Every structure is written in structure tokens, then in C-alpha cells.
Amino acid sequence: MSDLPALVVALPILGSVAVLLAGLVRPRTGWPITVLAAVGQVVAVGALATRAFGDDPVRYVVGGFTAPFGIELYVDGLSASMALLVAVVSVGVLAYARTAGPRSNPFYATYLLLVAGLTGMSITGDVFNMYVFLEITGLTAYALVASGEGGRSALAALKYLLVGTVGASLFLLGIGYAYVATGTLNMHDLSTQLADVGYADPLVQAAFGLLVVGLFVKVAVFPVHTWQPTAYAGAPDSVSAFISALVSTVAAYALIRIVFTVFTVDFLAANGFAGTLLAAAAVVSIVAGSVLAVSQTEIKRMLAYSSVSQFGLVLAAVAVANTTALTGAAIHLVGHAVMKGGLFLTSGLIATETGARSIDGYDGLAERLPAGAGAFGVLALAMVGVPPAVGFVGKWYVALGAVEAEAWPLAVVIFASTLLTLAYFARIVERMYFREAPAADANVEPAGAERGTRTAVATDGTGPTGDEAGSSPAGDALAAARVSLGMRATVVAAAVLAIVLGVAAFQYGQLLEPTIERLLS
Amino acid sequence: MIDLLADRLYYVVSFLLLGVGTYTLIGSRNVVKKVIGMNVFQTGIFLFFITSAFVTGASPPLLTAPAPRVSPLPHVLILTAIVVGVSLTAVALGLVVRVYEAYGTLDEDAIRRVSHDE
Numbered sequence: 001m002s003d004l005p006a007l008v009v010a011l012p013i014l015g016s017v018a019v020l021l022a023g024l025v026r027p028r029t030g031w032p033i034t035v036l037a038a039v040g041q042v043v044a045v046g047a048l049a050t051r052a053f054g055d056d057p058v059r060y061v062v063g064g065f066t067a068p069f070g071i072e073l074y075v076d077g078l079s080a081s082m083a084l085l086v087a088v089v090s091v092g093v094l095a096y097a098r099t100a101g102p103r104s105n106p107f108y109a110t111y112l113l114l115v116a117g118l119t120g121m122s123i124t125g126d127v128f129n130m131y132v133f134l135e136i137t138g139l140t141a142y143a144l145v146a147s148g149e150g151g152r153s154a155l156a157a158l159k160y161l162l163v164g165t166v167g168a169s170l171f172l173l174g175i176g177y178a179y180v181a182t183g184t185l186n187m188h189d190l191s192t193q194l195a196d197v198g199y200a201d202p203l204v205q206a207a208f209g210l211l212v213v214g215l216f217v218k219v220a221v222f223p224v225h226t227w228q229p230t231a232y233a234g235a236p237d238s239v240s241a242f243i244s245a246l247v248s249t250v251a252a253y254a255l256i257r258i259v260f261t262v263f264t265v266d267f268l269a270a271n272g273f274a275g276t277l278l279a280a281a282a283v284v285s286i287v288a289g290s291v292l293a294v295s296q297t298e299i300k301r302m303l304a305y306s307s308v309s310q311f312g313l314v315l316a317a318v319a320v321a322n323t324t325a326l327t328g329a330a331i332h333l334v335g336h337a338v339m340k341g342g343l344f345l346t347s348g349l350i351a352t353e354t355g356a357r358s359i360d361g362y363d364g365l366a367e368r369l370p371a372g373a374g375a376f377g378v379l380a381l382a383m384v385g386v387p388p389a390v391g392f393v394g395k396w397y398v399a400l401g402a403v404e405a406e407a408w409p410l411a412v413v414i415f416a417s418t419l420l421t422l423a424y425f426a427r428i429v430e431r432m433y434f435r436e437a438p439a440a441d442a443n444v445e446p447a448g449a450e451r452g453t454r455t456a457v458a459t460d461g462t463g464p465t466g467d468e469a470g471s472s473p474a475g476d477a478l479a480a481a482r483v484s485l486g487m488r489a490t491v492v493a494a495a496v497l498a499i500v501l502g503v504a505a506f507q508y509g510q511l512l513e514p515t516i517e518r519l520l521s
Numbered sequence: 522m523i524d525l526l527a528d529r530l531y532y533v534v535s536f537l538l539l540g541v542g543t544y545t546l547i548g549s550r551n552v553v554k555k556v557i558g559m560n561v562f563q564t565g566i567f568l569f570f571i572t573s574a575f576v577t578g579a580s581p582p583l584l585t586a587p588a589p590r591v592s593p594l595p596h597v598l599i600l601t602a603i604v605v606g607v608s609l610t611a612v613a614l615g616l617v618v619r620v621y622e623a624y625g626t627l628d629e630d631a632i633r634r635v636s637h638d639e
Contacts, residue, residue, distance in 0.1 A: 128598055135605045142612055151623025155632065158616040162546060165559050165609055169566050172602060176570045179595070 004048045005060035005073040008083060009120045011041050016112035023105030030108035035094055037112055042087040045080070045119070052080035053511055057518075059125070068189045074125030077515030078330060081508075082122035082253045085334050086246055089341055090115045092490050093242045096345050099484035100352065101238035102147045110147075111242070114140035118250045127175050127262065128185045130254060134171065134218065138164045141247050145235040156234025163227040167217025174210030177203055178262075190262045199270035208267065208274060211258050218251035219311050222285040229296075229304040237348025240300060244307055245341030249333050252314050256329065260519045265321055278319035283413050285312030290420035297358045299347045302424060303340065306383070310336050313417055316410055317398045325401025326516045327509045332394030334508075335501055339383045339391060342494025346376045349491050352483050362428055364437030371488060373432045375495040380425040382498040385418045389498050393505035531572035538565030550629040552620060556613045563606045567599050 015037025022029040052058050057076035061067065075083070090111070093101075101107070117136035124130050142164065146157035179185060181203040182193035194204055213224075220228040228248075232240040259268070259278075268274050289309030296302035310332070317329035350365065350372045351357050366373040382389030385396075395418060402411035501508075526533055542562025546555055574595040580586035582593035617627065624632045 128601075132601060132605065135609070139605075139608055139612060142616070146616055146619065151620055151632075152636065154616050154619035154623060155636070158552060158613065158620060161609065161613050161616065162555055162559055166543075166546065166562065169563055173566050173569065176566070176573060176595075179570075180573045183592075185594075185598075 003060075004044060004051075005058060005075055005123055006062065008041065008044045008048055008123070009073075009116055011044060012037055012112040012116035012119065015040075016109040016116070019105050019109040019112065023109070027105065028103065030103065030105040031094070031098055034108040034112060035091070038087065038091045038094055038115065041115065041119075042084075042091055045083045045087045048075060049080035049084050051075075053077050053515075055514060057515075068184055068186050071129050072125040072186060073123050074187070075123045076518065077512050078253065078256070078519070079123045081330065081334060081512070082250055083119050085337055086115060086118045086122065086250065089245050089337055090242070092493065093238055093245075093341065093345070095486040096241070096348075096490040097238040098486050100236075100348060100487055102236055107144070107147050110140050110143045114144060114242075114246075118246055121250050121254055125187050126185055127178065127187060127190065127258075130257075131168065131172050131175060134168055134251075134254070137247060137250070138168055138218075141243055144239045144243065145231050147239060148234060148236045153234040153236070156230045160227045160231040163217060163224070167214050167224070169214070170210050170217070171214030174207050174212075174214055177207035177210060181207060187257070187261050191264050194263065195266065199267045204267075205271060205273075208263055208271070209277070211262075212255065212274075212277065215251055215255045215258065216281060219248050219255060219315075220308055221281045221311065221315065222288045222308060225285075225289070225305075225308045228307065229301045232304040232307075232344070233298060233300045237344065237351065241341045241344035241348065244304070244344050245337040248307060248311055249337045252311055252329075252333060255315075256318060256326070256519075259318055260321075260326075265520055268321055275319055275321070278315055279407070279410055282312045282315035282319055283410070285309060285315060286413055286417045286420065287312075290417070290423060293424040296424075297360070299351075299357060299359060299362075299428075300344065302359070303343055303347065306421070306424065307336075307340060309417065309420065310340070310383070313395065313398055313414060316414055317401060320398070320401045320405045320407055320410065321520070322401050322405050323513070323516050323520060324404055325398050326519065327512055328394050328397025328399075328401055330512055330516070331390065331397060331505050331509060335382075335390030335394045335498070335505070338494055338497050338501060339379050339389075342379045342491065342498065343376065343383070345487070345494060346372060346379060346491045349483060349487050350376065352487075359428060359431065362431045363435045365432040368437055371492065375491045377429050377432060378495040379498055380429055382495075382502070384421045384425055388502045390502040390505055391498070393502050393509075397509065531575070532569065535565045535568040535572065538562070538568065541565075552617050552627050552629060552632075553614075556610065556617065559613070560606070560610060563602075563609075567602060567606075570595050570599050570602070 015033065018037070019030050019033050022033055048058065052075040057074060060073040062071040062073060065071070114137060117133050117140055120133035121130055121137060124133060142157045142161045145160055146154050175185070178190060178194070181197050181201065182190060184190055184193055197204055217224045232244055235243065286309050289305050289312060293302050293305035293309060296305060314329045314332055317325040350369060353369055353372065354361065354365070356362055356365070382391045385392045395414065399411060399414045402414055538561055542558050542565055545558025546562060549555055549558065574592045576589055576591055579589040579591045582590050620632065621627055624635050626632060626635070
């Protein structure tokens with residue numbers, strides 16, 4: 001099974017082709033085939049991960065061209081955890097999407113391609129290969145965002161595409177600079193060659209700036225985050241959960257790879273501006289993301305701004321650049337994916353059941369929908385960082401790392417970020433548990449028409465076989481019937497996972513230690 | 522200064538294209554023009570990459586050709602990047618069609634007015 005690294009990239013692509021071909025014969029075959037491919041992916045990545053967490057990373061030569069010339073796949077603990085996260089989350093979202101999401105075969109084919117792109121980004125050891133996977137991820141994500149009905153999702157996807165392309169193009173330009181400076185594209189080769197060229201060389205510095213800023217767009221760091229709320233709010237529920245859980249996460253992983261594997265800590269030490277750039281972006285993202293999240297009334301937009309703030313935390317860990325902080329970043333990436341994906345799924349479930357898509361609609365939700373409110377509450381508190389949830393462990397390590405590095409201003413902001421997170425989640429928990437549910441009429445009146453159409457968008461998607469979208473006034477009764485066991489199970493599983501991962505996170509941190517040490521050496 | 526720029530005419534042109542592309546992308550209200558701006562922006566990057574492989578008086582990257590040869594790697598990479606760019610443009614234009622079907626206009630401000638009225 002030495003071809004395992006190649007297999008984990010190829011499997012979802014083959015699955016996607018299979019889904020498309022099956023769609024030609026019978027229209028509604030997408031879901032079972034996709035589940036088969038996704039479960040196979042979990043098994044394959046799991047087998048790969050057991051080898052990658054050892055002392056030596058797995059290196060795979062693609063097509064017989066050896067390392068500095070050909071493309072290399074490189075799987076260490078960090079890549080393996082990202083690939084495993086992608087595989088597991090994609091299965092989880094599939095369980096939800098069976099009844100909730102767009103159901104057409106092209107949708108599932110694109111979904112699997114996105115899994116392939118994300119896995120490829122996680123395990124590649126070549127910067128240009130990473131650009132190609134970045135674009136595959138981008139293209140499929142744009143298409144998935146557009147899979148909702150009506151103009152809103154198409155417009156959101158177009159905006160996402162224009163901004164995302166600029167980000168990816170800057171990344172490509174950065175690769176161009178690094179290539180002109182060194183003549184190589186392999187990450188490990190680059191790290192030695194860049195050191196030979198000298199870290200004070202303007203070409204090298206420009207390459208760093210372009211690569212990092214290009215990835216900032218994909219991670220949605222504050223000034224270049226504008227695509228994210230529109231895209232998440234415009235996409236169908238299962239898509240926004242999938243994208244919010246994985247796309248920015250893997251982009252943040254790519255950032256860690258670029259900064260530490262390609263440019264190394266020595267570059268950060270030699271160039272003060274690099275650390276400052278990262279730290280400043282982190283602080284601005286944490287604060288501005290939270291403030292913007294507080295001012296939102298639509299739940300999905302609020303969750304999107306919350307992501308901006310949470311990824312600021314990961315950036316802070318990258319700026320601090322020590323073992324503790326990076327362990328925290330890895331834990332927070334995994335934890336955030338579970339928590340944020342879970343929150344989006346829960347908000348989708350609540351919207352399908354009650355029609356509530358804005359904060360006002362969450363009044364007294366605990367009585368009307370105890371399971372949904374419970375899951376949302378648990379995930380929200382986990383995100384704030386209440387122990388023993390995974391949100392706590394990640395933030396704790398990052399904060400501890402900042403204290404170790406004596407980066408006091410950064411440490412203060414990281415601790416404050418917990419309070420800022422509380423600021424936008426506490427009010428929802430308060431509404432759900434301590435307020436009276438509005439009278440039925442008052443609830444229907446203000447958002448009536450809009451709510452009907454939005455529910456239809458969320459549940460029908462592009463499926464050619466979608467149930468009647470036109471029956472919006474009576475949408476509530478129909479929508480309530482559409483919440484399936486799979487949707488409930490996924491939401492509850494996400495909430496449970498957020499707690500379980502928190503308990504397991506300390507062991508995971510120890511498991512990751514050799515990888516992080518290697519990254520920082 | 523002028524001599525320096527004339528020496529590096531390729532770079533000047535590619536960064537000029539980058540600037541024009543960015544300006545079109547941000548400045549124009551028509552979404553089709555935005556897509557065109559995105560294309561021009563990408564073309565600037567492609568040109569920059571390609572010229573990095575250029576060596577005066579070198580022969581094409583063939584094993585039988587005489588000694589100073591042009592590096593084939595950037596060409597291959599840009600070929601890939603062009604394919605990516607074409608797919609992006611195709612997806613973008615597809616989305617533009619859907620936006621037009623939904624709102625009946627391609628003007629950003631008009632779209633914003635329509636979508637707020639909903």
C-alpha cells in the first residue's frame with residue numbers, strides 16, 4: 001500500500017467521475033455513490049495517518065520523477081490531521097445533505113472534487129502543485145456556493161470568485177518570485193535554497209509577502225474577508241457548513257506550511273516585518289471580526305464574521321511561532337472546523353424547522369426546539385472556550401504560547417478574544433433560554449414572505465427533482481416534515497464531538513509534537 | 522532610470538497589466554467588465570512568469586539544441602495556470618448569466634437596488 005498518498009487524492013476524483021456517469025443513467029444516484037467514496041476516503045486517509053504520525057513523514061514520488069524535479073507528496077502529522085479532518089467532515093455533511101442539501105448528481109460530483117482539492121492541498125509538498133489544488137478548491141467552492149436557487153447565491157459566488165481569484169493569483173505571483181530567486185518549486189528544496197539566496201534579498205521578501213497575502217484572502221483575514229459573509233449567507237445550508245468548516249481551515253494550514261516549511265523560523269527571525277505583518281493581521285482580524293459579528297442580525301452572517309475572528313487566533317499562533325502556540329493552532333483548526341461546521345448545520349436545522357434565520361427568531365427556542373437549541377448552545381459555548389470543549393484547549397495553547405514568547409500585547413488580545421466571542425454568542429444563548437417565544441402571529445408577520453422563499457432555497461437547491469418551491473406560505477408545515485434523522489444525528493454528533501475532542505486534545509497535542517518540532521527546526 | 526526600465530520592458534508591461542486589471546476589477550460596475558479585469562490581471566502574472574524564463578540568445582528547451590537553453594518549467598507551469606484561468610472565466614461567465622436571469626441587469630448598483638427591494 002505504498003501508493004496510499006496518491007490514492008487519497010485520486011479516490012474522490014474517481015468518485016466524482018462515477019457520480020457524473022451514473023447521473024447519465026439514473027438521476028438520483030448521487031448520494032449513495034458519494035457516501036461510498038467519502039467513507040472509502042476516510043478509511044484510506046486513516047490508514048495513511050497511522051503511518052504519518054510516526055517519527056518520519058511519508059514521502060511519495062509522483063510519476064517516478066524524484067524530489068527536486070518532480071512533484072512530491074509529503075504527509076506528516078499536520079497534513080494527515082488536515083486530510084483526516086476533510087474526510088470525516090465530508091462524511092458528516094453528507095449525512096445532513098441527504099434531505100437538506102441540493103440533491104442533484106452534478107452537486108455531488110462537485111462536492112467530491114472539493115474533497116479532492118482540499119486533500120491535495122493538505123498533502124502536497126510542492127508549491128505550484130499547491131496552487132493548482134488551491135484553484136481546484138476555489139473553483140468547486142464557487143460552484144457549490146452557486147448551487148442555491150435564485151440570484152442571491154449566484155451573486156455571492158461571483159463575488160467570491162472575483163476576490164478568490166485575486167488571492168490565488170497573488171499566491172501564483174509569489175511562487176513566481178520564489179522561483180526566479182531559486183529555480184525550484186519543491187517546498188523542502190526551497191527552504192534550503194532560499195536560505196542560500198539570503199533572507200535579506202528583496203526578491204525573497206517580496207515572495208513571502210505575496211504568498212502570505214494571497215493566502216490571507218483565502219483564509220479571510222480582516223481587510224480581505226469581504227467575500228466570506230456574502231458567500232456563506234448566500235449558499236445552501238449544507239454547503240456553507242462544509243465550506244466554512246474546511247476551505248479556510250485548509251488555507252490556514254497552507255499558510256503554516258508556507259511560513260514554516262518554505263520560509264522557516266529563521267526567515268521570521270531575520271525579517272521583523274514578517275512577524276509584524278502576521279501579528280497585525282491577527283489582532284485586526286480578532287477584534288474587527290468580533291465587532292462585526294456582534295452587529296449582525298442574520299445568524300449565518302454572524303457565524304461568518306466569527307470565523308474571521310477565530311482565524312485571527314490561528315494567525316496569532318503563526319506570528320508567535322513556538323511549539324506551544326503552533327500545537328494550539330493545529331488543535332484550533334480541527335476544533336474550529338467541527339464547531340463552526342456544527343453551528344452552520346444547527347442553524348440550518350433550526351431554519352428548516354422554525355424558519356428563523358435572524359437572531360430575533362431565536363427567542364424562546366429552547367421550548368420550541370430543545371434538541372436544536374441544546375446543540376447550538378453547546379457548540380456556541382465550545383466556541384467561546386468553556387472547558388472541557390475543544391475551543392478551550394486550542395485557545396489555551398495559543399495563549400500559553402504567546403505568554404511563553406513574552407508577546408504581551410498579543411497575549412492580551414488572545415485572552416480578550418474569548419470575551420469578544422462571548423459577546424456575540426451569549427446574546428443568542430440568552431434569547432434561546434431566557435426569553436418568551438413570540439406569539440405565533442407576531443413571528444410570522446415581519447419575515448413571512450422572505451422566510452418562505454429562503455426556506456425553499458435552503459431545502460430545494462438545484463436538484464431538478466426538488467419538491468415544489470412555490471408553496472412558500474405553507475412552507476413551515478412542509479419544512480418541518482423535511483428535517484430528517486440524519487440531520488438531527490449530524491448536529492448532535494458535532495456537539496458531542498466538540499466535547500470529546502476537547503478531552504482528547506491534550507493527547508493529540510503530544511502526538512503532534514514531533515511534527516511541530518520538525519516544522520520549527 | 523529610463524535605461525533600467527527599457528531593459529526590463531517585460532516587467533513594466535506585465536505590471537502595467539496587473540494595474541489595469543486591478544483597476545477594472547475594482548472600478549467598473551458592470552460584472553462582465555469585472556470578469557475581463559480579472560482576466561487582464563491574470564495575464565499580467567502569466568507574462569511575468571514567462572519572461573522569467575527568457576535568456577537572450579538561448580535556444581528552445583530541446584536536448585539536441587545548443588547549450589544556453591530556455592528553462593522549460595515556467596512554460597509548463599503557465600500552461601497549467603492558463604487552463605485554470607480559462608476554467609475560472611467559464612465559471613464566472615456562467616454565474617454572470619445566472620445573475621442576469623435573476624436580476625435582469627449586469628450593473629452592480631442596479632443589482633444592489635433590486636436585491637434590497639426584495
